[in-house]
Amino acid sequence: MVKLDEIQKRLLREVADLHEVPEGAYNIRSNSRSVGRQSSAHIEIASKTDVSGIDIRIAPGTRNESVHIPVVLTESGLKETVYNDFYVGEDSDVLIVAGCGIDNCGNQDSQHDGIHTFHVGRNARVRYVEKHYGSGEGKGKRILNPGTRVFMEEGSTMEMEMVQIRGVDDTDRTTTAELAAGARLVVRERLMTHGQQHALSTYVVELNGEGSSADIVSRSVARDHSFQKFDAKIVGNAPSQGHTECDSIIMDEGRILAVPGLEANHVDSALVHEAAIGKIAGEQLIKLMTLGLTEAEAEEQIINGFLQ
Amino acid sequence: MLELKNVSFQVSSEGTDREIVRNISLTIPQNKLVVVTGPNGGGKSTLAKLIAGIEKPTEGRIFFGGEDITDLSVTDRARKGIAFAFQQPVRFKGIRVLDLIRIAAGSHLSVADACVYLSSVGLCARDYVDREVNASLSGGELKRIEIATVLARKAKLSVFDEPEAGIDLWSFRNLIEVFRELRESIQDSSILIISHQERILNIADEIIVLKNGEVASRGRQGEIYPSLMGDASAGALCECEGWTRALGKEEE
Numbered sequence: 260m261v262k263l264d265e266i267q268k269r270l271l272r273e274v275a276d277l278h279e280v281p282e283g284a285y286n287i288r289s290n291s292r293s294v295g296r297q298s299s300a301h302i303e304i305a306s307k308t309d310v311s312g313i314d315i316r317i318a319p320g321t322r323n324e325s326v327h328i329p330v331v332l333t334e335s336g337l338k339e340t341v342y343n344d345f346y347v348g349e350d351s352d353v354l355i356v357a358g359c360g361i362d363n364c365g366n367q368d369s370q371h372d373g374i375h376t377f378h379v380g381r382n383a384r385v386r387y388v389e390k391h392y393g394s395g396e397g398k399g400k401r402i403l404n405p406g407t408r409v410f411m412e413e414g415s416t417m418e419m420e421m422v423q424i425r426g427v428d429d430t431d432r433t434t435t436a437e438l439a440a441g442a443r444l445v446v447r448e449r450l451m452t453h454g455q456q457h458a459l460s461t462y463v464v465e466l467n468g469e470g471s472s473a474d475i476v477s478r479s480v481a482r483d484h485s486f487q488k489f490d491a492k493i494v495g496n497a498p499s500q501g502h503t504e505c506d507s508i509i510m511d512e513g514r515i516l517a518v519p520g521l522e523a524n525h526v527d528s529a530l531v532h533e534a535a536i537g538k539i540a541g542e543q544l545i546k547l548m549t550l551g552l553t554e555a556e557a558e559e560q561i562i563n564g565f566l567q
Numbered sequence: 568m569l570e571l572k573n574v575s576f577q578v579s580s581e582g583t584d585r586e587i588v589r590n591i592s593l594t595i596p597q598n599k600l601v602v603v604t605g606p607n608g609g610g611k612s613t614l615a616k617l618i619a620g621i622e623k624p625t626e627g628r629i630f631f632g633g634e635d636i637t638d639l640s641v642t643d644r645a646r647k648g649i650a651f652a653f654q655q656p657v658r659f660k661g662i663r664v665l666d667l668i669r670i671a672a673g674s675h676l677s678v679a680d681a682c683v684y685l686s687s688v689g690l691c692a693r694d695y696v697d698r699e700v701n702a703s704l705s706g707g708e709l710k711r712i713e714i715a716t717v718l719a720r721k722a723k724l725s726v727f728d729e730p731e732a733g734i735d736l737w738s739f740r741n742l743i744e745v746f747r748e749l750r751e752s753i754q755d756s757s758i759l760i761i762s763h764q765e766r767i768l769n770i771a772d773e774i775i776v777l778k779n780g781e782v783a784s785r786g787r788q789g790e791i792y793p794s795l796m797g798d799a800s801a802g803a804l805c806e807c808e809g810w811t812r813a814l815g816k817e818e819e
Contacts, residue, residue: 478660506660545621546657548641549650550671550716560670564661 263289267331270360273392275329281356285327286313288341290334302326302353312342312374315355319348319380327356330373335365335399340372349380349412358390361401361427370402377407379442382414389419393426400428407434411442413468418445423458424566425451430458440468440497448477449566452485452513462491466499466528476504480562481513492520495528505534508565568757569595569618569724574627576613576780587613589780590627595724600750600758602768604795605777611761612654614777615728618759619651620644631724648723654732654761656713658701664712665696671719684715687748689741706733714745725749727760731767739764746770768792 263271267289275281284302287295291311298304301321305314315326328343347353363369379385393401409417423430436444444464452458464473473493481487493501505517519532539561547557576588588610595601603611616622618629620641628637636644645651650671659667668681682692688711698704700712710733717725730746731739743766749758750770760767768774774791776783784791 540657542653542657543659545641546653547670549619549621549645549653550667550720551642551645551673552670553642560662560666561659564659564663564666567661 263287263294263331264333266333266362270331270333270362270392270394271329273394274331274358274360274390275327275356281325281327283325283327284315286315288328288330290332290337291339299324301351304328307342307344310342311339312344314344314346316346317348317351317353319350321348321351321353323352325354325356329357330359330371332359332361332363332369332371335363335369335395335397336367338368338370340374342374343376345375345377345385347377347379347383347385347415350382351380352384354386354388356388358388358392359403359405360392361395361403363393363395363399363401364397365395366398368400368402370400370404372404372406374406375408377409377411377417379409379411379415379417381412383412384416385418387417387419389421391421391423391427391430393428395426401426402429403427404429404431405433407432409434409436409444411436411438411444411471413439414441415439416443416445419447421446421448421450423450425453427458428454428456430456430460432458432460434460434462434464436462436464436473438464438466438468438471438473438499441470442468443471444473444475446473446475446477448475448479450477450479450487451482451562451566452480452487453482454485455483456485457487458485459488460490461488462503463494464492464501465494465496466501467496469498471497472500474502476502476506478506478566479515480508480510480566481515482510484512486514486516488516488518489534490518490520491532492522493530493532494522494524495530496524498525498527499529501528501530503532505536506565507536508562509536509538568597568632569759570630571617572628572630574617574624574629576610576617576622577625587780588617588624591777591780591782592627593775593782593785595757595759596773597755597757598753599772600746600753600760600770601773601775602760602762602771603775603777604762604768605783609777610780611777612728615651615726615759615761618724618726619649621651645720650717650720650722650725652713652717652725652727652730654728656709658704658709660699660701662700663696664698664700667700667712667716668719671716673720676719681719684719685712687718688712688715688745689738690715707735707738710734711738711742714742718745718749722756724757724759727758727762729761729763731762731764739766743767743770768795 284299301318491503517534521530685692775785
């Protein structure tokens with residue numbers, strides 16, 4: 260594997276909790292090229308030939324294995340679109356850790372658009388963790404526009420954890436999913452924006468099979484002058500259950516637009532949405548202050564807990 | 568320990584001024600458990616908030632350990648050793664019971680040490696320590712956790728605003744033991760409880776009766792308690808039906 264510098268190592272720790280080379284299959288991409296790759300007995304990673312990106316094939320019945328595919332960008336002005344396709348075999352149970360860290364200390368924008376497509380086989384279970392992180396003092400923006408497409412076969416489960424807490428200036432995230440009978444999709448999104456950041460997050464989930472279900476929960480904090488839009492739509496085309504929730508704390512001059520959408524095309528589709536936006540309750544601050552915290556410390560505790 | 572000198576608190580609503588607390592002077596002595604009681608709307612909770620710094624007096628000064636703390640913030644007063652249990656505990660999404668007790672203790676308590684505080688308020692500690700302090704907890708559970716956070720502070724002055732509110736009678740009988748134990752280990756500290764509860768009045772060293780924002784009477788438990796229980800004066804004081812019920816009619 261190519262030797263990584265300290266900034267690249269720090270980004271890897273932030274986005275993938277990686278301190279060393281990961282166990283199992285991995286592909287580490289740095290500044291638009293693969294700097295380390297390993298397939299395992301059951302998980303094969305191969306470069307695409309037509310566009311930039313990789314195919315990850317997970318053999319049927321693969322259990323308790325993981326795939327790490329972190330991306331780091333440290334060259335200012337780099338813009339890339341990468342296509343990663345996952346083929347998750349039947350009855351497998353795997354952890355996939357993606358994530359992108361950008362350090363931009365230059366004056367040109369750096370941008371990574373990761374387009375991930377998941378084909379989740381029958382009765383397979385996937386845990387997917389994606390963290391986004393930005394750092395660097397430059398004026399150039401750090402931009403991440405992830406696109407995620409999920410095709411879920413019968414009885415499959417996908418749990419997605421998407422986290423973006425710091426440093427990404429612009430994000431336009433689109434996630435679409437199609438669920439066959441008995442498939443289950445769980446999404447937990449945690450987002451904090453600050454400064455002048457913009458973050459858009461759009462979901463369209465189609466519950467096509469009987470007994471399919473989706474649970475999409477976003478917790479977010481908008482600070483300073485940042486803007487967030489959470490647009491989650493669940494379409495029930497069969498007897499199914501769907502739930503979306505957007506729970507947001509607004510601070511300073513932040514702005515949040517929540518657009519929950521439900522479309523029921525079947526009489527036995529039960530869909531629920533919840534959305535709440537508000538500032539930190541004064542009584543929460545006061546309670547923590549009576550325990551000896553300053554107002555700023557109390558605020559930090561409340562936000563940390565909320566985004567836990 | 569704590570001294571209020573000519574403290575008043577006034578609010579303005581719809582163009583008219585209303586005095587919630589009027590020119591109150593009182594002392595909470597060291598090593599004493601003092602109960603403030605009186606009819607609803609008499610200014611008791613406001614008094615507690617003035618002491619904790621949540622409200623600032625419109626007139627008068629407050630001294631703690633001889634130091635004028637009138638202009639100190641809630642945080643500064645907490646750090647000087649004043650603890651406050653809310654009448655209606657606050658909920659937090661994502662903050663666990665353990666986190667709250669650790670913040671209260673001001674140190675990274677072990678789970679076992681945090682559990683001691685929960686057990687002492689009658690909660691099966693292992694079941695609660697990892698729970699979030701959110702809407703999944705009942706009013707009674709939250710109330711006990713609130714009291715546990717105050718115990719964890721080991722404060723010089725602990726103020727409890729109606730600890731009985733929101734707790735069923737059965738649980739409250741157990742909770743009274745918490746206050747008895749607090750009273751027994753009061754060395755170098757003081758306790759102030761806002762309460763209507765006969766059982767709490769019973770364990771007081773001193774009782775202060777607040778009515779219409781003023782001290783209607785005060786004295787040692789033995790002096791005040793019988794007069795509160797006596798029909799004539801109790802009737803005069805207890806204009807509020809709820810108060811009468813809480814004071815005199817608790818089922819055994």
